[in-house]
Amino acid sequence: MKVTVVGTGYVGLVTGVVLADMGNDVVCVDNDPEKLDKLRNGVSPIFELGVDELLRSTIADGFFRVSDSIGDGTKHADIVFIAVGTPPGPDGTPDVTAVKAVAKEIGRNIDHYTVVVNKSTVPVGTVDMVTKIILEQGCPQDMFDVVSNPEFLREGTAVWDTKNPDRIVIGSRSPQAASKLQELYSPLEKPTILTDPYSAELIKYASNSFLAIKISFINAISRICEEYGANVQDVAKGVGSDTRIGNKFLQAGLGWGGSCLPKDVAGLIKIAEQSGYDFALLKAADEINNDQTHHFLRRMEKRLGGFSGKTVALLGLAFKPNTDDIRDAKSLVMIEKLLAAGAKVQAFDPVATDNVRAVWPQVDYKDHIYDVTDGADALVLVTEWNEFKSLDLNRLGACMKQKVLFDGRRCYTKANADRAGFEYFTIGS
Ligand code: UDX
Numbered sequence: 195m196k197v198t199v200v201g202t203g204y205v206g207l208v209t210g211v212v213l214a215d216m217g218n219d220v221v222c223v224d225n226d227p228e229k230l231d232k233l234r235n236g237v238s239p240i241f242e243l244g245v246d247e248l249l250r251s252t253i254a255d256g257f258f259r260v261s262d263s264i265g266d267g268t269k270h271a272d273i274v275f276i277a278v279g280t281p282p283g284p285d286g287t288p289d290v291t292a293v294k295a296v297a298k299e300i301g302r303n304i305d306h307y308t309v310v311v312n313k314s315t316v317p318v319g320t321v322d323m324v325t326k327i328i329l330e331q332g333c334p335q336d337m338f339d340v341v342s343n344p345e346f347l348r349e350g351t352a353v354w355d356t357k358n359p360d361r362i363v364i365g366s367r368s369p370q371a372a373s374k375l376q377e378l379y380s381p382l383e384k385p386t387i388l389t390d391p392y393s394a395e396l397i398k399y400a401s402n403s404f405l406a407i408k409i410s411f412i413n414a415i416s417r418i419c420e421e422y423g424a425n426v427q428d429v430a431k432g433v434g435s436d437t438r439i440g441n442k443f444l445q446a447g448l449g450w451g452g453s454c455l456p457k458d459v460a461g462l463i464k465i466a467e468q469s470g471y472d473f474a475l476l477k478a479a480d481e482i483n484n485d486q487t488h489h490f491l492r493r494m495e496k497r498l499g500g501f502s503g504k505t506v507a508l509l510g511l512a513f514k515p516n517t518d519d520i521r522d523a524k525s526l527v528m529i530e531k532l533l534a535a536g537a538k539v540q541a542f543d544p545v546a547t548d549n550v551r552a553v554w555p556q557v558d559y560k561d562h563i564y565d566v567t568d569g570a571d572a573l574v575l576v577t578e579w580n581e582f583k584s585l586d587l588n589r590l591g592a593c594m595k596q597k598v599l600f601d602g603r604r605c606y607t608k609a610n611a612d613r614a615g616f617e618y619f620t621i622g623s
Contacts, residue, residue, distance in 0.1 A: 195219070195378055198267035199275040200296050202229055202260070204240055204453075205313055205345045206277030208352040211245060214252035216381050222260050223267040233260045241518040241545055244353035264296060268303035273378060276300075276324070277313040277345075286460030288317055297324040301331030309371045310340045315398050315458060318465055321365065321391035339371035342391045344398035349452065350516030362386045365394020399465065402458035403476055408443040409450050410479035413486050416446040416622030426622025427604060446622040448576065448602040449486035451513035451522035486621075487527045487602075493619060494600050495535070498572060502536035505595070507570040509563075510577025510603075511543035511550045518545040520553075524602070525576045529554050542566040544579055564589055571596045573616075578603035587614030 195218050199210040202224040214220040224230055229239045236250040252258035261267055268274055276296050280288040293316060300310055310328065312320055325340045342365035347355040362379050364386060366372040372388055379386065387397070412433075416426040426446045434441030450456070459480050466473035498504050513523035520526065525541070532539050533556055540558045541550070547559045560566045563581070567573050567590045575582060583605045591597040591614055599611050601620040611618035 195273060195374075196271045197221070197273050197275070197378070198223060198271035199277055199313075200224075200264055200267060200300075201276070201278035201292075201314070202226075202233065202239065203277065203279060204242065204349060204352055205347065206275070207233075207238065207240060208242065208245060208347060208356050209275060209277060209313060209345065211248040211252055211258060212353060212356040213378070214258035215248050217257065218378070219270075220252070220258050221267045221270050222258070223262065223264050224260065225262060227262065230260050230262055242352050243350065243516060248353065264299040265303040268300050268308065269305055271308065272306075273309045273311060273374060274300055275311045275313045275343075280314045280316055282457045282460050286464040288315065288457070288461050290316055290320060290323070293320065293324065294327060297327040298331060301328035301333045304328070304333045304337050306337070307370075308338045309374050310338055311343045311375065312340065312395075313343055313345050315344065315402075315454070315461070316342075316395060317461065318392050318395045318399075320395060339366065339368040340391075341366040341368070341371050341375060342394035343375060344394060346398070346401065349519055350514065357382065359384050363389070363394050363397050365389050365391040365397075367391065396465075399458050399462040402455055403462045403479075405443050406450055406455045406459050406483070407476065407479045409445075409447075409455075410482040410486075412444045412446045413449060413621070414482050417489070419622040424623065429622075446604065447486075447578070448490060448524040448621070449483040451524055453519060453521045456522045487524045488531070490600065490602055490621065491528065491531050494572060494574070497598060497600075497617075497619065500535070501532055504571040505538040505540060505569050506532050507566045507568075507573045507594075508539060508541040509543075509566060509573065509575045509582050510579055511541055512546035512577050512579075515577055515579040518549055520546050520549045523550075523577075525550065526553065528574065528576060529557060533557075540566050540568065540570060543577065544581065546577075567591065567594045570594050572598045572600060574600045574602060575605055576602050578605050587611065587616060590614075591616055 197213050197218045198221045199206045200223045202222050210220050210222040232239050238245040278292040283289045321340045321342050344363055362384055364372050364375050412430055419426040430444040434444045463473050463476055511525040542560045542563050597616045599616045599618050604620050608618045
């Protein structure tokens with residue numbers, strides 16, 4: 195099929211290359227000339243496993259190209275995806291300015307029946323808004339339909355997630371548009387949920403918010419575990435073994451960050467408020483999350499007798515492993531607090547260092563992992579990169595002033611730490 199994707203962020207680019215890899219004729223549109231240059235040369239502007247390879251192979255096979263023109267993209271395609279950013283506004287409501295601008299341009303250029311798909315996470319009612327904007331451009335209603343088709347990919351595993359979704363959600367009032375999208379996704383052979391646009395738009399917010407609540411729930415349990423000397427990992431195992439609950443998203447840690455969970459939780463709180471409902475449960479999950487890193491910092495501060503004059507080594511800066519994304523990363527909360535309290539901060543991350551350096555140039559960034567503890571009073575594990583899980587603790591500890599490990603992601607055990615002479619603190623035990 196002929197497909198255009200407007201916006202080459204995580205969602206847009208990954209959707210584009212995966213659809214091209216499935217044999218569709220794909221055009222990805224963006225207005226950033228630097229991004230387009232990279233893409234033309236088969237270089238992904240985002241750090242995401244497998245995207246470079248798919249870009250190069252689909253360009254070589256003639257299934258993928260880029261353009262700076264939404265007009266050309268619209269004329270090219272039977273299906274046009276809108277996958278532009280919807281950053282949270284000051285009150286948590288997603289800012290749909292970019293979606294509106296793209297819809298306008300699509301509306302001006304439709305010259306044959308086109309299915310316009312909202313892929314970005316957008317407020318309930320955006321299908322109606324996009325429909326209205328396209329009609330306002332003089333495009334007749336029988337030339338197009340607008341559909342909601344939310345994306346559930348995770349950063350770091352985005353290509354795999356897009357090829358192997360648990361479900362495909364299509365929110366459409368038009369059977370013709372829904373069946374076009376079903377045809378596009380049919381090679382994936384995954385369950386499809388056909389529903390109305392409002393429900394589809396809500397499914398995305400409800401899914402991410404539920405995941406956030408699950409994490410905040412186990413983090414709340416971790417606080418109780420700490421007081422009683424129980425072990426949150428065992429509690430999570432016991433709870434998650436109930437198939438009605440499931441064992442995913444029960445890893446206690448410093449809390450959730452990233453580009454989606456914080457944004458979608460804030461978005462759903464606002465959506466609920468606008469409908470007249472006070473979503474107290476979700477607000478509480480958000481508060482638990484905001485306090486989780488501060489609670490760990492308070493434990494660190496107590497053990498170290500204050501941060502002033504201390505050197506603290508951070509392992510991991512990205513908001514989660516396998517990405518260079520630092521949006522709402524817990525490392526940023528830590529750095530801000532530690533520097534303000536007079537600590538010296540040293541840090542190592544496999545790929546996210548440059549992004550954090552741009553925000554916090556005061557931090558001493560190390561190029562080699564084993565240099566991070568040079569002269570440190572404490573080592574803090576912030577992001578659970580795989581390579582951090584089997585480090586030589588003896589080597590890390592050798593150059594420290596005090597051998598104290600604060601494990602914010604439960605990658606080690608007290609027994610591991612003991613063997614290397616480390617005093618060990620972690621979440622939930
Ligand atoms: C999330 C959703 O999973 C995805 O479906 C949606 O499309 C986008 O948002 P992502 O933000 O890439 O994906 O990361 P995810 O793997 O879900 O992790 C989100 C945050 O939760 C991270 O900060 C992670 O460290 C944290 N987390 C996750 C936990 O603290 N514990 C867990 O058990 C799982």
